[in-house]
Amino acid sequence: MSQADSIHTLSLKGIHDGVHTGKFSVMEATDAYLDRIERFNPELNAYITVTRESAQAQAVDIDNRIRKGELTGAMAGVPYSLKDLFCSEGVRTTCASNMLSNFISPYDAHVAAKLKAAGGVLLGKNNMDEFAMGSSNETSAFGNVCNPWDTTKVPGGSSGGGAATIAARLAPMTLGTDTGGSIRQPASFCNITGIKPTYGRISRYGMIAFASSLDQCGPMAPSAEDCAITMNIIAGLDSRDSTSVDLPVPDYTANLNGSLEGLRIGLPKEFFAEGLDAQVGAVIDRAIKEFQAKGAIIKEVTLPNSHLAVPVYYVVAPAECSSNLSRFDGVRFGHRCENPKDLMDLYERSRWEGFGDEVKRRIMIGTYALSAGYYDAYYLKAQQVRRLIKQDFEAAFKDVDVIMGPSCPTTAFGIGAKKDDPIAMYLEDLYTIPVSLAGLPGMTFPIGFAADGLPVGMQLVGNYFEEARMLNIAHQYQQWTDWHTQVPAQFA
Amino acid sequence: MEWETVIGLEIHAQLATNSKIFSGSSTAYGAEPNTQANLVDLGMPGVLPVLNKKAVELAIRLGLAIDAEIAPRSIFARKNYFYPDSPKGYQISQYELPIVGLGHMDIQLENGDTKRIGITRAHLEEDAGKSLHEDFQGQTGIDLNRAGTPLLEIVSEPDMRNAKEAVAYMKKLHALVRYLGVGDGNMQEGSFRCDANVSVRRPGAEFGTRAEIKNLNSFKFIERAINHEVERQIDIIESGGKVVQETRLYDPDKDETRSMRSKEDANDYRYFPDPDLLPVEITPADIEAVRATMPELPDAKKQRFMAEYALTAYDASLLTLSREVADYFEAVAQGCGDAKLAANWVNGEVSKTLADNEMEIAAVPVSSAALIELLKRIQDNTVSNKIARDVFAAMWNGEGSADAIIDKKGLKQITDTSAIEAVIDEIIANNPGQVAEYRSGKDKLFGFFVGQAMRASKGKANPNTLNDILKQKLEG
Numbered sequence: 001m002s003q004a005d006s007i008h009t010l011s012l013k014g015i016h017d018g019v020h021t022g023k024f025s026v027m028e029a030t031d032a033y034l035d036r037i038e039r040f041n042p043e044l045n046a047y048i049t050v051t052r053e054s055a056q057a058q059a060v061d062i063d064n065r066i067r068k069g070e071l072t073g074a075m076a077g078v079p080y081s082l083k084d085l086f087c088s089e090g091v092r093t094t095c096a097s098n099m100l101s102n103f104i105s106p107y108d109a110h111v112a113a114k115l116k117a118a119g120g121v122l123l124g125k126n127n128m129d130e131f132a133m134g135s136s137n138e139t140s141a142f143g144n145v146c147n148p149w150d151t152t153k154v155p156g157g158s159s160g161g162g163a164a165t166i167a168a169r170l171a172p173m174t175l176g177t178d179t180g181g182s183i184r185q186p187a188s189f190c191n192i193t194g195i196k197p198t199y200g201r202i203s204r205y206g207m208i209a210f211a212s213s214l215d216q217c218g219p220m221a222p223s224a225e226d227c228a229i230t231m232n233i234i235a236g237l238d239s240r241d242s243t244s245v246d247l248p249v250p251d252y253t254a255n256l257n258g259s260l261e262g263l264r265i266g267l268p269k270e271f272f273a274e275g276l277d278a279q280v281g282a283v284i285d286r287a288i289k290e291f292q293a294k295g296a297i298i299k300e301v302t303l304p305n306s307h308l309a310v311p312v313y314y315v316v317a318p319a320e321c322s323s324n325l326s327r328f329d330g331v332r333f334g335h336r337c338e339n340p341k342d343l344m345d346l347y348e349r350s351r352w353e354g355f356g357d358e359v360k361r362r363i364m365i366g367t368y369a370l371s372a373g374y375y376d377a378y379y380l381k382a383q384q385v386r387r388l389i390k391q392d393f394e395a396a397f398k399d400v401d402v403i404m405g406p407s408c409p410t411t412a413f414g415i416g417a418k419k420d421d422p423i424a425m426y427l428e429d430l431y432t433i434p435v436s437l438a439g440l441p442g443m444t445f446p447i448g449f450a451a452d453g454l455p456v457g458m459q460l461v462g463n464y465f466e467e468a469r470m471l472n473i474a475h476q477y478q479q480w481t482d483w484h485t486q487v488p489a490q491f492a
Numbered sequence: 493m494e495w496e497t498v499i500g501l502e503i504h505a506q507l508a509t510n511s512k513i514f515s516g517s518s519t520a521y522g523a524e525p526n527t528q529a530n531l532v533d534l535g536m537p538g539v540l541p542v543l544n545k546k547a548v549e550l551a552i553r554l555g556l557a558i559d560a561e562i563a564p565r566s567i568f569a570r571k572n573y574f575y576p577d578s579p580k581g582y583q584i585s586q587y588e589l590p591i592v593g594l595g596h597m598d599i600q601l602e603n604g605d606t607k608r609i610g611i612t613r614a615h616l617e618e619d620a621g622k623s624l625h626e627d628f629q630g631q632t633g634i635d636l637n638r639a640g641t642p643l644l645e646i647v648s649e650p651d652m653r654n655a656k657e658a659v660a661y662m663k664k665l666h667a668l669v670r671y672l673g674v675g676d677g678n679m680q681e682g683s684f685r686c687d688a689n690v691s692v693r694r695p696g697a698e699f700g701t702r703a704e705i706k707n708l709n710s711f712k713f714i715e716r717a718i719n720h721e722v723e724r725q726i727d728i729i730e731s732g733g734k735v736v737q738e739t740r741l742y743d744p745d746k747d748e749t750r751s752m753r754s755k756e757d758a759n760d761y762r763y764f765p766d767p768d769l770l771p772v773e774i775t776p777a778d779i780e781a782v783r784a785t786m787p788e789l790p791d792a793k794k795q796r797f798m799a800e801y802a803l804t805a806y807d808a809s810l811l812t813l814s815r816e817v818a819d820y821f822e823a824v825a826q827g828c829g830d831a832k833l834a835a836n837w838v839n840g841e842v843s844k845t846l847a848d849n850e851m852e853i854a855a856v857p858v859s860s861a862a863l864i865e866l867l868k869r870i871q872d873n874t875v876s877n878k879i880a881r882d883v884f885a886a887m888w889n890g891e892g893s894a895d896a897i898i899d900k901k902g903l904k905q906i907t908d909t910s911a912i913e914a915v916i917d918e919i920i921a922n923n924p925g926q927v928a929e930y931r932s933g934k935d936k937l938f939g940f941f942v943g944q945a946m947r948a949s950k951g952k953a954n955p956n957t958l959n960d961i962l963k964q965k966l967e968g
Contacts, residue, residue, distance in 0.1 A: 087538045100537065107531055109538060206538040213767035241540050242769050320767055323570050326581020327535045331634070347574055370572070370762035379764055 007032040008169040009487075012078055012226040015172055019066060019077035026066065026077040030059040030121050033079045037123065037170050040491060043151060046164040048084045048142045049092050050124035055079070058121045065119065074229045074253075076119030081171040083162050084125035085132060086217070087206040088112050091122070095208050096140035097130045099334045099354030109206020110241070111175055111217055111234045118233050123171050127161030130356045131325065132182055132210040134158050135428040138419050139358040146415070147189060148488045149454055153412040156186030156428075162220050163190035168491035173221040173230055177207060178442075179214045180313050181407070181432025187220060187444035188407035188457030193474060193484055194220035195227050198465050199439035200245035203238030209324040211317035212243075214436050223484050224445060224474035228252035231467060250468045256475040260294050263473065266301035266400030271431050277410045279450040284406050287447035287458055290480065291404075301396040301403065305388045309434040310426055312389065315369045315382035316437070321359075322366030328354060361422065390438040393461075402473060403461040406431055407444040411454035431459055441467050445474040446483040455483075496695045497722050498702075499658045499688055500650035503665055504643045505675045506619070506683035507550045513618050513642035514541030514584060514769075521681045525624070525635035533640045535579030540768050543568075547642040548772060550674045551591045551616055552782045554644060557672055557789055558611050560595025562779050568616070568769045571761045576634050577621035585645075587763040590615035591772060592644075597668070598791070599660040600809065609661050610649030617643050638682075644674070650689065650699065655718035659711050662686055663813075664790075671790055671815045685709050690721045692729070700725070701735040705742050705749055717742040721749050793818055801831035810839045816853040817843075820860050827864035830871065837867065841884050858887045866894035879903050879951055907954045909961065912945075915953065916965050919944045930966055941966065 007029050010018065019026050034052050041047050065071040082088060085095045087105035089112075094100045108116060116122070129139040137145040137160025145160045147153040148168040155164040159176030163186030166174060176183040178196035187194035196218045204215055219230035231252040238244045267288065272281065292298050330336035330350025337353055340346035355363070369378035396403060409430055418425045435442040441464070444457035458477075462470040478484050512519055515532035532539045555562045569587035592614035598606050621639035623632050646665065652658045666684055670677045677684045686709070691702035705721055708714040720742075725735050739758075740749040788796070790812045797808040797818075811821045817838065825834035842863070846853060858866075866883055869875050875883060875898060886897045898904055906912055919941060920927055930937040941962055945953060 085538075087536075093537070095537070103537070105538075106536070205540050208537040209768075211767075240542060242542050243767075319764060323572050323582050323762070323764070326572060326574065327537070327579065329574060329576075329581055331576050332534060332579065333536070343576065367762065370764050372760045372762075375762075375764070 004028055004032045008036055008172070010172070011223060012074070012172055012221065012229050015078050016074055016076065019063075020072070025059075026063045026121060027056065027059040029077065030055050030079050030123070033123050033171055036168075040168055040170060044146050044148060044164050044168060044170075045143050046127055046145050046155075046161040046168070046170060047081070047124045048094055048096060048127050048161070051091055051122055054091070055121050055123050062119050062121060071119040073118050073233075075115060075233055077121070078119075078173070079121040079123050079171055080115060081123045081126050081162065081165055081174040082112060083128050083159050083174065083176050085128065085177060085208040086112050086125075086175060087208065088122065088125065091125065093125065093208070094142070095131050096128045096142050097354065097356065097359070098141045099328045099351075101141065101335070103334055107206065110203035110238045112206060114234050115175075126159070126165055126174055129158035129160065129182075129358070131208070131321070131359050132158040132177055132179055132215075133321070133358050133362055135181070135185055135425050136413070136415075136418065137161060137186070138415065139356055141356055144415055147412045148491050149191065150412065152414055153454065154189065154415050156189035156408070156412065158182040158186075159194075159220065160186045163187055163192055163194070166190065166192040166220050166222060167488065169222075169487055173219055173226050175217055175230075175234070176220045177210075177215055177217050178432075178436065179211050179216075179317060180436050181429040183218050183220060184407045184432045184442055184444040184457070184459055185428060188459075189412035189455065191446045191455030191457070191483065191486060192220055192222060193224050193227055193443070193445045193478075194218060195231070195443035195467060195470065196436070196441060197231070197235065197467050198245075198441045200243050201235050201441070201465065201467065203236075203241040203244045205238055205240040209320075211320040212324060213320060214313075214317060223478055224471045225253065225256060225478075227443075228256060228468075228471045228475070231471070235467075245465075247465060252468050252471055255468055255472050258472045258476075260291065260296050260473060260476050263291070263296040263402070264299060264400040265291060265296050266299050266396055266403045268301050268303045268306065268396070268403060268405055270303050270306045271405035275409050275427075275430060276406060277450075279452065280406055280408070280410060280456050283448045283450055283456040284458060287477075288404065290477070294476070294480070299400050301400055303389070303392040303396060303434060305385065305392050306434045308385050309389055309437055310430060312382045312385045312437060313429070313433045314365065314426060315378045316386065318362040318366030319369045319379050320366065322363045322370065325355075325359070325363055330354070358422070386437050389434050393434075393438045393440055397463045401463075402466075402470065405459050407457045407459040408432070411450045411452055411456060435459075435461050440464060441470060443470050443474060445477060446486075447477070447481070448483050494695060495692045495722075495726050497654055497718075498650045498691045498693060498699055499652035499655070499718060501648045501652070501658060501661060502687040502689070503646045503648075503662065504685045505554075505646060505665075505669045505677070507547050507642040507644055508673055508675050509544055509546045509550070509642050511544060512640035513544050513547045513616065515640050517640065519641050521678075523637055525633065525637060527637065529621075529636035529639060533579065533636050535581075541584060541766075543769060543772070544642060547616055548591065548774070549782055550642075550672075551614065551644050552774065552779060553672045553786065554614060554646070554669065554674045555592035555595065556779070556783055556786060557668055558592075558595035558597050558614075560611060560614070561593035562774055563589055563591055563593055564774055565589065566591040566615075566772045566774075568766045568772070569763045570766045571763055573759045573761060575620070576632060577623045577636070577639065579621065579636055579639055583618060583620065584766055584769070585617035586615035589771075591774075597661065597664060599657065599664050601660070602656060607651075607657065609651045609657075612647045612649055614644050614646040617645055619643050650691075655715040655722075658688060658718055659715050662714060663711060667790060667813050671787060673787075679709050682709060686714055688714060688718055688721075690718055690725070691735070692722055692725045701737050703735065703737065703749075704739045706739055706752065708742055713742060713744050716744075716747060717749060720747060724749065787815065801825055801835070803831060803835050807835045807839060810843070811835060814853065820853055820856070823860035824863050824867065827860065828867040828871065830867070833867055833870065837863065841881055845884075845888055857890065858884065862887060862893060869894055869898060873905055873907060873954055874898060875903055875905050876951065876955055879905065903952060905954045906949055906952045907957055909957060912949070912953050912958055912961050913965075915945055915948045916941075916958075916962055919948065920965060927966065938962070938966070
């Protein structure tokens, strides 16, 4: 086996060390991934756009700069991909929508610019649910994505393309976004590690907005260590995002090896009640016992309002999206209908043709929820309940250090199984949405496989800005176990 | 039958910031279309607004000047509507929690009374862009230079009872905005615009149904538009009809208002707090910091001018209409040491010439120092007040300093008694008939002799000296 054939088995650190010690060049690493994408993407549909030429041009440049000693950082020479809602300068940025299928972004999102400056190589843009609205990657205007563990199953969503990309090792790291579970749920379905940091930890500038008060970007990769390395580059204050938080950014890799002795883990009883698939529950229980065996203290906690989270979310998120998506009007960029007969026709047809069904559904729900006479009953009430949900977590964190539970009630479901049942689809995010509404950091890491042979992820929720603690816990688990290194046989 | 008019005004004042309210683009007026619109102004996917702190400071300034509550916490909200010059599909404004709460302003009525007008609120918002219909056949061009320009919308209570009060309120607010440096108040450029809510009712009855008249951008138009609208509403009611709640547009060319949209067609703006912006938190210390930089306000300045310079209320009001005029006056008054003379000149010749030339005081070609020099020549009897006006006109035209012009044109007043006596002797000799009539008791003829003597001396004779000598010689 030649070296190029095994680059994709390396961690971020392994790739970094490889290019910096001269084992292989950035170009070789880049080509290794580009070749894998070419080979496997037709089957998975995980990428919407592959930036082969610019990736190779970047690789040449970065090889040079590494040789000259100009670039030494942890991302220097490391390939990566981006969910296709991060604006990337000169690259088509579609949000998986016909509305933006022709949109070449004139600028880089904050995080895209950070990775570029750090010497990463952008391989391409990952498929996703249209405008990040969906839990199965089936709402994409560019076709659904297949789960590498079983290509008849969905990869989850909305960052489904990114999750499939990592699971099949078509990139060593990708950035996803999570509004109600869009990093954590697909990470669970695809056996990868993904973290949604505290709201405000990473700038949203250049992320095409779905629901502004919930959207948060985060890394997805095989391991917690890979996520920590990425967090070191992308986290921190950005003056262009008023909601980004001015708190010092720790070195997320510094405490990965901290002890878990005495760690107090809370299990919300509501997350282990009716609705949780028994085979998923069994895997979760086993992993919890593993933590207990390593000296963690397990406590039951309660989040009494968590059953209200899904309905609250489906008022707040659509309300914000109905407004956020108003800028897609066919006037300045994106899809414009042919021969509009007047202004209203231009708006109506451009939007009708540009948006898919799920996006339209949420725009309509949100428009209704904000309408005169309904605002108090829906939007305002939802915001009040949102505060209660946040208070539940605040109370729980008085007794425990972190919270654990399932990321999703089931393993990956079949393609098409829930497509025509929006409510069933919305309930996929039962366990992830409360965390999003509270603005807390949440992550998923692989803990094994259910009886159906599909992966199960553990959801780990930390207190505000405790991402370093969470990464430490997941990393420790990944020292005792090798679930996170497992790759479906045909993509090994 | 008697009708009472009820008027409330919504005034949009553009704030004097260098950059836009949520982006770093320049707010300078008159640039090539879309050259002052960056990614944020264009509403590109993924961009986010960042509040310009200067806009907050200016809003606090105005709030303090109208004695209003400054909200310790105010919220930006999105006003959702589709229009091509609204790039995001929503305007960022303030709705439930505006930055400036209840305040008031006193206006001067024509009969000299003072009336207090309540100000409901003032809130920050961004302006929209412009749709250009003229230059593109069958198409509409969009210029987003103006999109995101900071505005303060100042909403009055329905406290005005006729168009003149509305104009007085608008003028006073306009002066205040400029005084404070909150905005430049340039009405031609749209930096100060007004919408009027107008209704009529029987005195003491409930408020009638109102119509909102949009886009009144001059003091003249607002008065005409309101009067026209009041007549229209009275006509409707008196002929048995009902006023409908609607938005009307004033057409200054036809001097009429016409319906834009009815209440039924009105947008549901679906206001909600903008999740991209944090609440604006203002501490008492922030407010005090702004207060410390507040200039003297017009009313206080007027009182001070009356006390310090012994001016009449009328003179003091005129001089304090704008801060620049007041500053100019004070410089002249202090420089020449005669406040009454300075007031007469600033309110007289200076104001009149500015008005004739449609100029603002900022562009006055006769500086305060130059005017002081001229007034000193009046005070030391070098020229009469009348000759000084000619000198002033020449100074305005750039012909030089007061002394240079007096010198060059030989306008120096004749105070030399023998020269004046010679002139008078000649006039008496040439007009024996009139002299006889005067001496026989026709006193009125004195003016004739003054006129003759002035003409003969080309106006340069010192009027007091001339009067004295003339009287003496005629009494003979």
